[in-house]
Amino acid sequence: xxxxxxxxxxxxxxxxxxxxxxxxxxxxxxxxxxxxxxxxxxxxxxxxxxxxxxxxxxxxxxxxxxxxxxxxxxxxxxxxxxxxxxxxxxxxxxxxxxxxxxxxxxxxxxxxxxxxxxxxxxxxxxxxxxxxxxxxxxxxxxxxxxxxxxxxxxxxxxxxxxxxxxxxxxxxxxxxxxxxxxxxxxxxxxxxxxxxxxxxxxxxxxxxxxxxxxxxxxxxxxxxxxxxxxxxxxxxxxxxxxxxxxxxxxxx
Numbered sequence: 001x002x003x004x005x006x007x008x009x010x011x012x013x014x015x016x017x018x019x020x021x022x023x024x025x026x027x028x029x030x031x032x033x034x035x036x037x038x039x040x041x042x043x044x045x046x047x048x049x050x051x052x053x054x055x056x057x058x059x060x061x062x063x064x065x066x067x068x069x070x071x072x073x074x075x076x077x078x079x080x081x082x083x084x085x086x087x088x089x090x091x092x093x094x095x096x097x098x099x100x101x102x103x104x105x106x107x108x109x110x111x112x113x114x115x116x117x118x119x120x121x122x123x124x125x126x127x128x129x130x131x132x133x134x135x136x137x138x139x140x141x142x143x144x145x146x147x148x149x150x151x152x153x154x155x156x157x158x159x160x161x162x163x164x165x166x167x168x169x170x171x172x173x174x175x176x177x178x179x180x181x182x183x184x185x186x187x188x189x190x191x192x193x194x195x196x197x198x199x200x201x202x203x204x205x206x207x208x209x210x211x212x213x214x215x216x217x218x219x220x221x222x223x224x225x226x227x228x229x230x231x232x233x234x235x236x237x238x239x240x241x242x243x244x245x246x247x248x249x250x251x252x
Contacts, residue, residue, distance in 0.1 A: 001013065001014060001015045001144075001149050001150065001152060001175070001251065001252050002014040002015075002249055002250070002251045002252075003152075003175070003177065003211060003249060003250050003251075003252075004247070004248070004249035005211070005213055005244040005245070005246055005247065005248050005249070006050065006051065006052070006057055006246065006247070007025065007046060007048060007049075007050055007051065007217050007246045008023075008025045008046060008071055008072075008213075008214055008217040008218060009022070009023040009025065009066075009071065009072055009156075009157065009179050009213050009214045010022065010023050010024055010025045010026070010057070010072075011023070011154075011177065011213055012057065012060065013144075013152075015118060015144050015146065015149055015152065016115075016116070016117060016118040016144075016146035016148065016149055017116075018061045018062060018115060018116065018118060019059065019060045019061050019062075020060060020061065020062050020063070020064055021057065021058065021060035021062070021063045021064070022063075022064050022066070022142075022154060023064070023065060023066055023072035023073065024057070024058070024063060024065075024072075024073060024074070024077035024081065025046065025070075025071050025072060025073070025074050025076075025077065025217075026050065026054050026057065026058075026074060026076040026077045026080060027045075027046060027074050027075070027076040028049065028050075028076070029044075029046055029047065029048055029049045030044040030045070030046070030047075031044070031045070031046070031076065032044060032045045032046070032070065032074070033045070034219040034220070035185075035218070035219060035220050037185045037186050037187070038184070038185050038186060038219060038220035039186070039219070039220060039222065040219040040220065041219070043219035044219070045071070045217075045218050045219055046071075046217045046218065047216070047217055047218060047219060048216065048217055048246065050246075051245075051246040051247030052247060054076075054080055058080060058081055058082070058085075060085070061086065062085075062086045062087075062088060062115060063081065063085055063086065063087045063088070064087075064088050064109075064120075064142060065087060065088070065089050065090065065094065065098065066090055066139060066140045066141065066142065066154070066156040066157065067090055067094065067127075067137070067138065067139045067140060067156070067157060068089075068094050068097060068098075069136075069157070071217075071218060072157070073098075078101050081103070083102050083103050083104055084104055084105055085103070085105065086105045086106075086107075087103055087105065087106045087107075088106075088107050088108065088109055088112055088120070089106060089107070089108045089109070090108065090109055090122065090138065090139070090140035091108050091109075091110075091138065091140075092108050092111070094108065095107060095108045109121075109122035109140060109142065110122055117146060117147070118144060118145070118146045118149075119143075119144070119145040119146065120142055120143070120144055121142065121143040121145075121171070122140050122141070122142060123140060123141035123142065123143060123153070123155070123156075123163065123164075123166075123167040123171075124140065124141070124163040124166075124167075125139045125140065125141055125155060125156050125157065125158025125159075125161065125163050125164065126139075126158055126159055126161040126163060127139045127157045127158060127159075127191050127192070128159060128188065128189065128190070128191035129159070129161075129188075129189060130188065131188070132185060132187070132188040132189075132191060133191070136157075136191055139156050139157045139158060140156055141153065141154055141155040141156040141158065141164075141167060142154045142156070143167065143171045143173065145171075150173075150174040150175055150252050151171055151172065151173045151174050151175070152173060152174075152175045152176075152177070153167060153168070153171055153173035153175070153176045153177070154176075154177045155167070155176065155177065155178045155179065155193075155201075156179065157179050157191070157192050157214075158179070158192065158193070159189075159190060159191070159192065159193055159194075159197055160193060160196075160197035160198075160200045160201060164201065164204075165204055168201070168204050168205045168208075169204075172205075173205065173208055174207070174208055174209065174252070175208065175209050175211070175252050176201065176205060176208050176209070176210045176211070177210075177211045177212075177213055178193050178197075178198055178201055178210060178211070178212055178213070179192045179193060179212075179213055179214035180192065180193050180194070180195070180197075180198055180212040180213070180214055180215055180223055180228060180243075181193075181214045181215050181216070181217075181218070181221030181222070181223050182194035182195070182221065182222050182223035183214075183218060183220045183221045183222070184220060184222065185220065192214060192221075193212075194223055195223060195227070195228050195231045195232075198210065198212060198228070198241060199231075199235065199237075202237060202240060202241060206240075208240075209240060209241075209242065209252065210240060210241045210242065211242050211244060211250065212228065212241065212242065212243045212244075213244075215228070215243065217246075225243050225245070228243055229243050
């Protein structure tokens, strides 16, 4: 497999002779206002440019949308993705919303157990706790399996929780992608993983390689790559937990 960090939670994945695009967030730098009720209200989103041309990013066999928040499927993606491209949403409800945008080949994860020998399995997550978690709504992760590939778990927009622990114990992934950045509102705790959540993921799956996505692209993501790398170095885990720059890729 080859995993390339694009920007925010957007990654490209070559796996089992298929090319996947995960959570396309394709707007130009500064196209959208800052998220309300957050810090850094002077920063428009996305806060950085795409590292490669959008035409290269959308060259995919399948697009997977883990949930419909605009930093995972934005108006720019709706505009530039071919309307015939295969899209797999997290749920039938999300698939219906995507179809209304004119896309003609849309399905949902529990209805697509495999793609030409690649097993794909939906997992649960919690996009925060308490009232904020309820407000943020349903989110999903995806496990990829293929006889010629290592098992990959893309956790999606979730904090460390029993859902993540269950996915790790059930599927024993050798490679894990988590969304870091510790995004949060002015009230409440982080709504995606902070550095302690990432460390807890490692403790639960110490033999796995963890890739941290969703960094330094939104006004309310408060954990920087520099801070996270320093934390990882202190733990002696720089070979186990990888923090790619936008545009960087890894093969396994």
